[in-house]
Amino acid sequence: MVTQRQLEEREMRRQRILKGALQVYQQEGIEKATMDGIARESGFGKATLYYYFDSKEEIFVELLRTGWEQIWESVEVYIGVTGSPREKFISILKTIARMIADDRAFFGFLFQAPAQMPNLPEERQPWRVHQNRMYGVLRGLLEDGMSLGEFPRMESRLLLRAMGGLFHGLFFLGTPGKEISEEGIDNFLTNLFSGSGLTMDSESRY
């Protein structure tokens, strides 16, 4: 028989291992994210990791899944809220930007890790469920906004990709020293979406 406490302790140990995996990833990069490293960081013997997880892959997939779940939950909030598509869209992007800024290491992992683990079959990418939902919501908002004239008309798919690239680059590429402020993002979005002439920054007249 298994008590509730035991289940909770197991879960805590799983979390410890996940945390260790993330630490290894951060400190040494994905290359050196070995099971030996995770064992070291999490304070378990290597064999014990396999008591809690089936494989190394499962550990990283679990990290990705919970991460995207978090993102999705922060986005989901805006679905029912009142407000124009444009307002919602920008709120969501700013929320995500804030989440990323608050835990850059974790979200860095979220955005980089999938590229390093190619060739996973669909069913081994459970995080994509939330990822796709999120893109779906954003794209829907974009399209609704366009038909209301709140955004310039363009291919929403293209624009989303640009936004994805922006977020990616914003936090994880190029010169690592340069932090980018929320204000910077704000300006960027304002300018990017001012194409329809609805709001125009006074500085950019001429």
Place this chain on the structure above:
Amino acid sequence: MVTQRQLEEREMRRQRILKGALQVYQQEGIEKATMDGIARESGFGKATLYYYFDSKEEIFVELLRTGWEQIWESVEVYIGVTGSPREKFISILKTIARMIADDRAFFGFLFQAPAQMPNLPEERQPWRVHQNRMYGVLRGLLEDGMSLGEFPRMESRLLLRAMGGLFHGLFFLGTPGKEISEEGIDNFLTNLFSGSGLTMDSESRY
């Protein structure tokens, strides 16, 4: 003594090996881009690869270097040309888009491979020289264009990153089936840069 012909033949063999490496990368992904695979594809014995290259890394770095060199050469042309910054900027992006569309496999490699080979010290990333020059030119054009009012004012760094993300996503991420036309890019750019109200698509009035 080494004749000119010998030098040329050596160079041809190096090219053969590089071509083989790219084929392996395309057909099997970076995971399986092994020296055995390259030997197989290029038609040399494995040990022979080491007669022409010091290491596996050198092979891939050489591919990256020549690729970015090509991109740079296509960009460089526009420096001396007459025309507004905005016109030049868009011409350059369209040129690059065309290059990518013409040899998607190669440029896919160019954009994806660096992410898979992290931890290289600066001096082992010679392609960055051309990469940086290109970004410098583009950024310069953006900034000149902004002060002429041809672009909306925004952080050129941010915008470039969005463009980078766009190109990346455009060709190599997401649903692989969907090709994106040059016209699509054209529309996107037009809309993206219509923020200052200089050119306004009639459809997006309201």
Place this chain on the structure above:
DNA sequence: TTAAATTTCGACTGTTCATTCGGAATATTA
């Protein structure tokens, strides 16, 4: 308190792969 269940783990196994070894084959030059 002792048998059963749960948790832990260092050492081992097996595989993959870059790189090297030692010399063979081929081409060039004298």
Place this chain on the structure above:
DNA sequence: TAATATTCCGAATGAACAGTCGAAATTTAA
């Protein structure tokens, strides 16, 4: 043609690392 230089290569080497084994330690239940 013989000596030398260049080009070629399959088999061995060694390192890295995911995953397994068999048993020990600890906790729980009777």
